[in-house]
Amino acid sequence: MTMQQHDAAAALVKMANDIADYFRSEPQRELAVEGIANHIARYWEPRMRKKILAYQAEHGGEGLNELARAAIARLAQRQGPSA
Amino acid sequence: MLSIVELDFGTPRSRSAQPVALTIDGREVSVPAGTSVLRAASEAGIAIPRLCATELLEAFGSCRLCLVEIEGRKGYPASCTTPVEAGMKVTTQSAQLQKIRRGVMELYLSDHASGDEALPTEMRRMIEAVGVREVRYGFDGANHRQAVRDESNPYFRFDPAACIVCSRCVRACDEQQGTLALTIEGRGFDSRVVASQDEGFMQSECVSCGACVQACPTTALTEKSLLAQGPAQSSTVTTCAYCGVGCSFRAEMRGEELVRMVPNKDGHANHGHSCVKGRFAIGYATHADRILKPMIRARIGDAWREVSWQEAIAHTASEFRRIQAQHGRDSIGGITSSRCTNEETYLVQKLVRAGFGNNNVDTCARVCHSPTGYGLKQTLGESAGTQDFDSVMQADVIFVIGANPTDAHPVFASQMKRRLRQGAKLIVADPRRIDLVRTPHVQADFHLCLRPGTNVALLTSLAHVIVGEGLVAEEFVRARCETDSFAKWRAFAAEPRHSPEAMESVTGVPAADVRAAARLYATGGNAAIYYGLGVTEHSQGSTAVMAIANLAMATANIGREGVGVNPLRGQNNVQGSCDMGSFPHEFPGYRHVGDAAVRASFEQAWGVALQAEPGLRIPNMFEAALDGEFRGLYIEGEDIVQSDPNTQHVTAALMAMECVVVQDLFLNETAKFAHVFLPGSTFLEKDGTFINAERRISRVRRVMRPKSGHADWEITQLLSNAMGYPMEYAHPSAIMDEIARLTPTFRGVDYAKLDRLGSIQWPCNEDAPEGTPTMHVHEFVRGKGRFMLTEYVPSTEKVNAKYPLILTTGRILSQYNVGAQTRRTENSRWHGEDRLEIHPQDAEDRGITDDDWVGIESRAGQTVLRATISARMPPGVVYTTFHFPFSGANVITTDNSDWATNCPEYKVTAVQITRVTQPSDWQQRYRAFSDRQHALLGEAGANAG
Structure with a gap:
């Protein structure tokens, strides 16, 4: 990974964590995970989604908070094995 | 003075519904109770001479020209200060009245320099009206004719x-x-x-x-x-x-x-x-700086070359197609602006979606009110304010948070102040002591001087008081809002950690003030919230907007006049540019691109298949450019280099692109990084519409030909045709007709109706053929109002020993946004440079005095401004405006952004301030680069052909 690609991944990690922080106060964890996944699906351009999924797969979600990791795993699940 | 004479009825219109019948000069007249005799006569076509009266002001009764005779009354009452009464018999013309009026006018004239004879003043018309031919008193008595003129104001x-x-x-x-x-x-x-x-x-x-x-x-x-x-x-x-x-x-x-x-x-x-x-x-x-001919160049270090429109458009289309062929369909995009008309922004997003074949379109609302769109859609169901401006005149409590209307929305601020002078209560939440806190005859009941970045903590603590003290409008909530989301929100807000006492250490606002303000908002009668970029431009901008909507719903302060949630939009067409589908995930009317039925309607109308996935937002475009995935950008009316955060990041992204096209009036900061310049037109040179903060659609009318030869909508159309996607609009009205066909909230809008009604507030359709001044009256647009949880998440931009102060940015009355327009006017005499405002204690601690040059360093960069010591700043907070490019205000702002929309966190940047003696390194580099770019522009004419 080049430095530039690393920076791009860092920006996506921060964005995902920020979204997850909003949903942190949701008392039902399932709703929080679904909410984060839906938000990313609804507002992120496909290349960005692909990158965060790849980042999670390659780096084990390093730097992502727990809810964000769960939501990205949910997105990966939705997209199936080809994602 | 009016040089084109408009009908003026002399005194303001009465709003009474009670008719009163009277006789004026033998004619039966009926007017609303409270109408003056002067106005009643004027409405009946009977002109009574007057000088001190105008319908824009309350009656004054000083000039003694508008005297009349009223049967049964002694003397000659002033018709401007005399209200009509049932059965009143008024005579406006008689020999005696003529004699009195003439005498009064002669006295005026004996001490009056007539001024420029060519100007058709009211005074001249009144001299004619009362028939003065001579002044019996002469002109030799004591007078003021030698009084010295005051020419100090430039205008x-x-x-x-x-x-x-x-x-x-x-x-x-x-x-x-x-x-x-x-x-x-x-x-x-x-x-x-x-x-x-x-x-x-x-x-x-x-x-x-x-x-x-x-x-x-x-x-x-x-x-x-x-x-x-x-x-x-x-x-x-x-x-x-x-x-x-x-x-x-x-x-x-x-x-x-x-x-x-x-x-x-x-x-x-x-x-x-x-x-x-x-x-x-x-x-x-x-202004002489306007560029009126298209220009192109291969690299940003090259001189510009003036070319024909045909060559400029063909070159742009060729470059965009080349980039797409080499790097994929998604490698280009467009940015439109709130300074463009609706028709222009609609065309740009159509060009991107249908012509470019992707959804990479965004608008400058990304960096201002995108959280408003998100937050109000989530809670109320529509991405817009709920009221008209006049609604403020019915408000009993006005809550202004994160807005500075006297500088940024001055005309509405005047109306708001009028209501406050009538006795409405005022709550201001702002880190700065803005003018509204204390201005002539207006004083805020509460100034909640919160720390920058803590809006959500404050708003949730207000909710805590409303929930905890039994101030919820239970019946309204039961009838109008979702049961589940309200129950969840009520439990959340009631948690002790959200109490004003618990939050005081976070917000810095005394708990007692928060409690009192919450009680006033919930119980003070009609309560209206007005907010601005001080709410939205935060990492929790969308959360704060939702917190505001929660408060309005919980207290039933929504759905009628005098209340509501009112975002004060920064630029003229922020609302419209958002309405027109400028966001990468939405078609016009705020409908997601993933909605198959909506997408099908556009595909059918536009004759192409459209992408179902969202495109890149502006900051995503920058990231993608630095990754090599995004290489071509069409920018209409926006200056992202000056207005977007972390300038050096923005310029690096632009330099990574192969074809940047700027359509603007001037060589703005972004154009210095462009390869194609397409000269735009001012609002005086084109037809179209703008939509203001109250959803009001108003006509923009062309009064002169476009100086570059084409209005902006025509340029977009030329580009689209050159790219192979045909557009054949003959006039902007045809574009609006298409918008109306495809957008349910605009279905009833057309130019003929706008001409007839003057303006229309959307939604305007079968249900509301003449528009909708107040929204959510019987039910919310989404059906039931939805309460959202608003957890306070502190900004990651924190002060520490190295960066101990918080910088927040804003606007000033005389300048506008990036200043491209106002810097080229005499307005710069009021504000010729951006200044850093700093609290006296913070200044003293650093040995800084007024007018000193100070260096401002953040984690993103450095710049240098002159200091203004100001007690309206709280300790620990500094402030500047961003109207001048050399200031580099956005060199120091960071990439932090709103979690939901990526609206930048302009309002919270940790900085340190020190006295310095020279501009920052960035400023020195900027000046050299800018000078070089102007030199390259100077060569454009010589390179023509």
Whole structure:
């Protein structure tokens, strides 16, 4: 990974964590995970989604908070094995 | 003074529904109770001479010209101050009345310099009306004809020799503007109009709104442009191109030359008022800096070359197609602007979606009110404010948070101040002591001086009080809102950690003030919230917007006049540019691109398949450019280099692109990084519509030909055709017709109706054929109102020993946004540079005094500004504006952004301040680069062909 690609991944990690922080106060964890996944699906351009999924797969979600990791795993699940 | 004579009924319209019948000069007349005799006569077509009366101001009764005879009454009452009564019999013309009026006028004339004979003043018309042919008193007595003119204001002059001391200017300053800068000094013969403490207009508290100039019945207060050019030959109603108030103006013209802008009395947003920008700051339209010919270059280090429109468009299309062929369909995109008309923004997003074949379109609302769109859609169901401006006149409690209306929305601020002077209560939440906190005859009941970045903590603690003290409007919530989301929110808000006492250490606001403010908001009658970028431009901007909507729903302060959630939009067409589908995930009317039925309707109308996935937002475009995935950008009317955060990141992204196309009036900061420049047109040169902060659609009307040869919508159309996607609009009205066909909230809008009604607030369709002043009256757009949880998440931008201060940014009255327009006017005489405001203690700690050069360093960069010591800043917070590119305000702002929309966190940047002696490294590099770019521009003409 080049430095530039690393920076791009860092920006996506921060964005995902920020979204997850909003949903942190949701008392039902399932709703929080679904909410984060839906938000990313609804507002992120496909290349960005692909990158965060790849980042999670390659780096084990390093730097992502727990809810964000769960939501990205949910997105990966939705997209199936080809994602 | 009006050079094009408009009908003026003399006193304000009565709002009473009770009719009163009377007789005037033998004619039966019926008018609403409370109407003056003067107005009743005027409405019946009977003109009574007057000088001190105008329908824009309350009756005053000083000039003694409008006297009438009323059967059964002694003497000659002033018709302006006499309300109609049932059965009243009024005579407006008689020999005795004529004699009195003539005598009064002769006295005026004996001490009056007539001024410029060419100007058709009210005074001249009244001299004619009362039939004065001679002045029996002569002109040799004591008089004021040698009084010295005040030429200090760049836009108008005051000639006391022509003043009749009718007080219209003083009353306009009081009643309309609310600044109270003018007064009558002295008594009797010595009485005269002075500004502030007789300091001259420029040095006084006068804000140059022009209300006094418009009110003056003589040539005492006259625009310099009018004196220089002479009276207008025609006038056309159009809409201001500055802030989100969207004032209606009459552009007064001599041929294709603009003489002046006069606020339109019939304007639904401004009711005849204006500010220094809209009324006077128009010189940019004809400024020598305007670029009028298309230019291209291969690299940003090359000289520009002037080319024909045909070559510029063909080159741009060829470059975009080449990039797409090499790097994929998604490698290019477009950015539109809130300074463009609806028709222009609609065309840009259509070009991107249908012509480019992707959804990579965004607008500058990304960096201002995108959280409003998100937050209000989530809670109320529609991405727009809920009221009209006039609604504020029914408000009992006004809660202003993160907005500074007297600077950023001055005409609406004047209306708000009028209501406050009538007794409405005021809560201000702002880190700074903005003018509204204490201004003549207005004082906030509470100034919640919160720490920057803690809006959500404050708003949730207000909710805690409302929930905890039994102030919820239970019946409204039960009937109008979701049961589940409310129950969840109530439990959340009630948690002790959200109490004002618990949050005091976070917000810095005394708990007792928060509790009292919450009680006032919930129980003080009609309560209305007005907010601005101080709410949205945070990492929790969307959360704060939802917290505001929660408060309004919980207290039933929504769905009728006098209440509501009111986002004050920064630029003239923020609302419209968002409405028009400029966001990458939404079609016009805020409908997601993933909605198959909606997408199908556009595919059918546009004849192409459209992407179902969202495109790139502006900051995503920058990231993608640095990754090599995004290489071509069409920017219409936006200056991302100056206005977006972390300037160096933005310029790096632009330099990574292969074809940056800027369509603008000037070589703005972004154009210095462009490969193609397409000269745009001002709002005076094109037809279209703007939509202001109250969802009001108003016409923009062309009063002169486009100086570059094409209006902006035509340029987009040329580009689209060159790219192979045909567009064949003959006029912007045809674009609006298409918008109406495809957008349910605009279905009833067309130019003919706009011409007939003057303006229309959307939704305008079968259910509301003439528009919707107040939204969510019977139910919310989404059905039931939805409460959202609003957990406070502190910004990651934190102060520490290295960066101990918080920088927040904002606007000032005389300048507008990036300043491209206002910097090219005399407005710079009020604000010629951006300054850093700093609290006296913070300044003293650093050995800083007024006017010192100070270096400002953040984690993102450094810049240098001059300091202004200001007690309106709280300790620990510094402030600057961003109107001048050399200031580099956005060199120091960071990439932090709103979690939901990526709206930048302009309002919270940790910084350190030190005294310095020279500009920052960035500023020195900027100056060298900018000078080089201007030199390259200078070579454009020589390289033509």
